[in-house]
């Protein structure tokens with residue numbers, strides 16, 4: 540029998556890769572992991588974690604404004620120090636990189652620093668050194684996609700947003716998805732004058748239509764200049780301003796900005812991995828094609844997370860990694876279910892959602908009942924803010940099961956996480972109705988909505 544250096548060798552030290560390596564090593568498997576950059580991948584270094592920290596930073600702007608309504612007098616104008624926020628963030632991310640390294644070390648994973656390339660079905664080469672393994676796992680994530688427009692060299696992607704220098708007084712964001720909406724809200728809160736261009740009539744394709752319209756309204760009220768049905772045709776450096784860029788829209792208008800962010804989607808990181816040499820096939824979207832068990836076209840090679848683009852979310856990559864490890868080194872019982880994955884968009888206010896939009900629910904279940912509520916939260920009765928909260932339930936008429944739950948409002952992600960458990964357990968509207976609310980909260984509205992929307 541052929542002997543290998545490792546039982547599992549993982550390429551990529553992001554969320555999915557690190558989770559798979561650690562969990563496999565904890566079963567006693569001999570595991571190696573290669574990463575060329577900082578451990579933690581997109582989520583830790585230039586994604587979820589720094590984004591949420593900056594979202595908190597942006598939230599203070601509202602809090603300072605609202606404090607007066609609760610009796611607080613600020614004797615000095617609050618002053619925002621961008622350099623301080625950046626260094627605080629960098630310190631925290633470095634701490635997390637270290638935690639990832641010690642988690643791997645403590646579970647016995649051999650960390651190989653460098654760029655890994657597949658050589659064949661069982662061999663990986665990193666900086667000229669070959670490592671063999673019975674199983675290989677590719678978890679190299681994704682990278683921002685930028686359309687090929689004139690002046691592309693002047694724009695930045697989300698990777699650069701956390702360390703911009705100087706702070707952009709005027710920010711133009713192109714895109715209407717998660718990343719575009721989050722950065723538009725964050726930099727608006729931090730004090731930039733933000734313009735957001737989106738090529739469609741509504742932001743956030745795929746979300747419930749009421750949520751899409753409501754959040755655009757709230758972001759607009761907060762100060763983001765959202766221009767729908769708008770596309771950027773070209774970007775040019777303005778010769779009269781040191782940092783100024785001029786963006787020409789498809790219809791000819793021009794917008795000036797200090798920084799232009801393209802948040803126009805992410806593509807799988809498949810370049811330079813030797814996939815072709817090893818015989819690993821890509822799907823029609825350019826992602827690694829995998830079967831229901833995350834096995835690629837080469838039976839000893841697996842892929843999880845954004846490189847196989849099912850759902851581009853960190854917790855999904857983690858769950859997929861656990862399925863692979865269980866199949867290879869455990870009982871093989873773990874399954875991944877892509878229905879009712881809760882998600883949040885950290886706009887101001889946040890979006891939290893689980894299950895089907897009204898349109899998708901109607902297409903899947905036929906007859907549905909919709910309940911919705913829009914209100915000013917208790918906090919804003921004194922804060923002076925005009926922010927409102929929106930909540931919506933979509934119920935399958937036949938089974939009475941709640942199949943869609945959507946919220947735009949403070950801490951929507953925190954609220955929806957708990958409801959997602961109930962939804963996965965098949966909770967009916969009757970069960971929601973029999974649940975006692977926690978008073979006074981916004982969340983209680985989900986268990987007190989009684990009047991369906993006229994259908």
Ligand code: NDP
Nearest residue numbers: 686714715716717718719744802803804805851852883884
């Ligand atoms: P999304 O797919 O969410 O959004 C991409 C946006 O760019 C869409 O509005 C899309 O428009 C637009 N777009 C695409 N191509 C072009 C183009 N050529 N010209 C103009 N606009 C274009 O991607 P993101 O980059 O925002 O995020 C990637 C993924 O990362 C998300 O899908 C999400 O799964 C994950 N993520 C999750 C977060 C969270 O959980 N909070 C936070 C950030 C990211 P259209 O709608 O017309 O396709």
